Amino acid sequence: MTIDIRKTALATLAALSLVPASVAPAHALGKKDRAFIAGAATAAVAGVVINQMRNNGQLPFGNAQPRYAAPPVAPQYYVQPRATYxxxxxxxxxxxxxxxxxxxxxxxxxxxxxxxxxxxxxxSLARYGYYSGAIDGAWGPGTSRAVEAYARDSGTTGQLGSVAGAYGILGGLTG
Known part of the structure; x- marks a missing residue:
């Protein structure tokens, strides 16, 4: 029971070509209307032909298995690494x-x-040339460097290691 595809296609086209004439007079159809009817007829014919070929097993791609099937993939879950101490x-x-x-x-x-x-x-430190900062009575890096330089030049650097020795150096500068 093989059906000839050409005969079926020609018969379908012939039947569909008669439909527009019976629906409306030829002068009533515009250019777009005729194109629409031609497209619909083509789609109908192609659908019938493909269905017949599929039913008869004549399509090479109808029932074919895919050439490559990806293996099933197991879901991936994040596993937090163990802390090593x-x-x-x-x-x-x-x-x-x-x-x-x-x-x-x-x-x-x-x-x-x-x-x-x-x-x-x-x-006194400014007068001797050791201090060039503001005379504000505050201890800071400038005053510290000036006292250390004065003690080094006067040979009393060892006295800066104790509070009593520092009193002696500072007392010499105030009087």
Missing amino acids: AAAPAYQQPRYVAPSVHSTPAAQAFRELSPQMRREVQI
Whole structure:
């Protein structure tokens, strides 16, 4: 029971070509109307032909299996890694932190002086050429460097290691 595709297609085209004439007079159809009817007829004919070929097993791609099928993939889940704890070192070498100019014995001795005496120390250091900052009576990096330079030049650097020795150096600058 093989059906000839050409005969079926021609018969369908012939039948559909008669439909527009019976629906409306030829002069009533516009250019777009005729194109629409021709497209609809072509689609109908192609549908009939493809269905017949599919039913008869004549289409090479109708029942064919795909050439490649990807293997099924198992779902992927994120697994957080386990934390591994290493033993902390038993002893860590302390980091060297330079002492602040405000924590030296000379700074402690300077802060215990009266505000007038602090300014006198800065005036004396400026007069000798060791200090060039503001005469404000405040201990800072400039005053610290000036006192250290004065002690170095006068040979009394060792006295800056104690508060009592720093009093002696500062006392020499106030009087």
